[in-house]
Structure formats: structure tokens, C-alpha cells
Amino acid sequence: MANAMNPAFRLLDDAADHSGARIRRIGGLTLWAETLTFTTASARQFLDVTEEVAAVVRRSKVSQGWVSVFSKHTTAAVVLNENEPLLLEDMGAMLERLSTAAGVYQHNDLSRRTGEMDPEECANGHAHCQHLLIGASENIPVAEGRPDLGRWQRIFLLELDRPRDRQLVVQVFGA
């Protein structure tokens, strides 16, 4: 799906009628889920997905309720904060300071690792540690058919590892 607002975005199940949505309508209540895929460009990129989340809410036709934004990843997080470019650099710098990529992580010693590994596995212990400090999801109220965000709040997918495809489950519930 072409998306003028955000070239990193596409619907996972791309269809003109949004058949990729998993929809339940029960007695005036709607449970609506879409899995969105984004392609990130760099480590510590804050990718603003506010418009994509708002579009899911509009498609669901839920007027009042919740929208949950959930990252299916252990090295990409969901953040609510201000979209001010210098601030995004400040926040990335803080994360790098609290758990630097240059640090020593046992997770990065592949010779000692047990269990399943991705063939593309790379040294990303810092990204997991940073993720621990942020979390995988945010639940946002919906009012009047829109995410009920404050004036400065924007929704971000935060890439903590290298550039890659990332999935967000966006689920709307309400009336």
C-alpha cells in the first residue's frame, strides 16, 4: 500500500478492503486487530507511527474505547513521547549511555550460547537491555474516534537493533 505519510509502512495483509484486519462485532462492541509492518532505517530510530495507528482506529469505526499498540519484538519497543528531532537524539543518547552497544554482554558471545539462534544473529545484547527499560506496548484511550493523545504525545516504534522489518499489532476495542 502506498503511504504518502510514512514510506516505512505497509499493511501486512495488503488489500483494498483491509481484509487483513481481524474483526469481531458483538452487540455494538467492536474488537478490531491489524498487524502492521514497518521497515526501520537505523539503530535508535524513532519511527513516528501515530498516523498509521489513527488510521486503524478510523477503520475500526470505534468511537470510544482503547487502542493497544504492541511490538512483536524483543529489540524494538513502543514509545509515547514528543516528536522533536533533537529530543529524539537526546533519548537515544541516554539509552546508549545506560546500556551501550560497546559494552560487554554475555549474550553476544555466540560460542557460549545454547538454544535456538537466528542465522542472522548479531551482537545485540544492548538492544535487549534497552528494551527492558521501555517495554513492548502502550494502551491509549480512544475518544471521538481518535487516539486521545495529549498535545505533545506521538506514538513511536523505536528500533533498538539494526534496520529490519518490524511488526506492530494494533488492536482497537470499544463502541
Place this chain on the structure above:
Amino acid sequence: MANAMNPAFRLLDDAADHSGARIRRIGGLTLWAETLTFTTASARQFLDVTEEVAAVVRRSKVSQGWVSVFSKHTTAAVVLNENEPLLLEDMGAMLERLSTAAGVYQHNDLSRRTGEMDPEECANGHAHCQHLLIGASENIPVAEGRPDLGRWQRIFLLELDRPRDRQLVVQVFGA
């Protein structure tokens, strides 16, 4: 609304019948939302809002379900922890250590900033960074008509910036 428990609290839409609540009742299920306003007193104040949240749950008459507490701000967070005054100082000190107000933040260099700015904008890069570590919301189970908190858990609005008016969206869902 006078509130003996917490003078920093008032309902946004102050009315004896709580007409400020956005209410949907559908087939035995209730979706109930109130936007509460609090006035904070200082940086790193942990304002205990447990009783105000419990009052919203009572007004909703939901017996089992969830209550979501959501901050509409990027420099004020929602926290669940223990209300022990010395501990609140410890937690504030840790935040100040992890991202000190005395540090260098590009966000604070207003001469370099692009985009919209508040006329009251002040140097609060540290507050945004601290917020990144805490998050904007908590979802709490409701059981027997009350937030199903553990013995030591209290709900706080945490002011990370200067004193100001802050809004929490408190939303209850259930039966």
C-alpha cells in the same frame, strides 16, 4: 469539587452528577471514561491518585474488568509503587542520576529547535528522557468493584517537569 483526600485533584468537568464521564453501557458491559486534572507541586513529585482512581471505578459500577490510567503528557508519568516517603525520594534520586536535569540536552537549545514550541517552553530534556524509562500508562485489574492492587501498591502521577496542571484519562471497562 472539594476533595478532602487530595487537594491537587479536581474533575475536569466538575458536576454533581459526574456528567463529565463518557459512558457506554452495552448489554451488561460498561465502558466508562473520565479525564481528571491534578495540579502538581514540584519536580519529581509522586502524587498518590489511588483514591481518585478507585472513586472512578466505584462510579462506573464495574465489578470485574480493568481500569486504565493514562497520562496525556510527555513529562508526567503513571507509576505503581509503594507510598513510603523516603522511598519516593530514593526513586526520584535514581531518575535524577540516570538523566540529570543538570545534563546537556539538545532539546534544551531553543535556538536550534524547529517545529512548534510552547511559549512557556523551558529546559526539560531530562524530564522527557526520564519519562521514556517509565511510560505513560498502567492497566490495573478490577475485582469486586475495586482496583485489584497488591498490599503495597499505590497509583501515582509522577511529575517529571515543573509544577503544572496535568490530566489523566481513567477508563474502566467490564461487567
Place this chain on the structure above:
Amino acid sequence: MANAMNPAFRLLDDAADHSGARIRRIGGLTLWAETLTFTTASARQFLDVTEEVAAVVRRSKVSQGWVSVFSKHTTAAVVLNENEPLLLEDMGAMLERLSTAAGVYQHNDLSRRTGEMDPEECANGHAHCQHLLIGASENIPVAEGRPDLGRWQRIFLLELDRPRDRQLVVQVFGA
């Protein structure tokens, strides 16, 4: 209840028919809550509770919706990350570095404390501070009757204090 997967686990209300669940079924929607108890073994233990949470989802028979995992504690948190033993040590080491148990916490000075105290109260200021950085809960989408986790995501109860009994409220909602 015997549990081959996880000996630290038992249902709070142990009964063959899971009568411990609080259940509401309304017009095709289900609201299902169980309080699970786990016994932790050590400080900074990441106890993998994914299978226990998935079992609650199965018992609820919810196919699409949410599952919320909520810790009733101020020194035990809920985490989504990868279950790789070396990584769990890395994450524990980071938490210990950001707020070390060997640090000075006013909360640990019992002579200055006011208010209610547990007879077993011990020096755990660091555990509260670490909890502030992680949070009490996660909300996870449910799809096709299972938590809709990514390939590497597992659900953990993270013990930040000493070994003890811990309760998680696991609540499922959907159709």
C-alpha cells in the same frame, strides 16, 4: 496443582475445574481472570511464565482479544523479552548497575521510616527503584486462541527482591 513445565507455579484457588477463575460471559464476550501464585528462587530471577499464561488463555476459550499480565507487587515486575540464559544475566547485571543493591537508599533506614511496615521488611530500596524502570504489567494481543507473541518473545515474572511467593493476575478478554 502439579505442573511439569514450571514447578514454581500453582493456581491460587487450586481446583480441578479451575473454580478459581472469575468468569463473566456476556453475549459472546468473555472476561476471564485468574490469580496465579509463583514461588521465586532468587533475586533477579527471570521466571518464564509463558506457558502458564497461554494455559489461562486456553481455559478462557477466547480466540481473539487481549491477555493482561499484572504483578501485584512493587518489587516483582512483568517483562517481555527473550529467554536466553546469558541474556537474562546481562539484563540482571544492567539493573544491578543502574540501581545497585549495595547503594544507599533512605528506604532501607528502618529507624527513619514512618507508616506501616512488614515484620519481614528488609533492605530492598534497590528493588523498588528497578521496578520503577520496568513496570507492573504487560497487555498482549490474543489471536487464534493464543498470546500473539513474536518469535523471540517470552513472558517473565521478574523477581527483584528476595525469594518469595508472588501473585500475577492474568485476565483475558475477547470473543
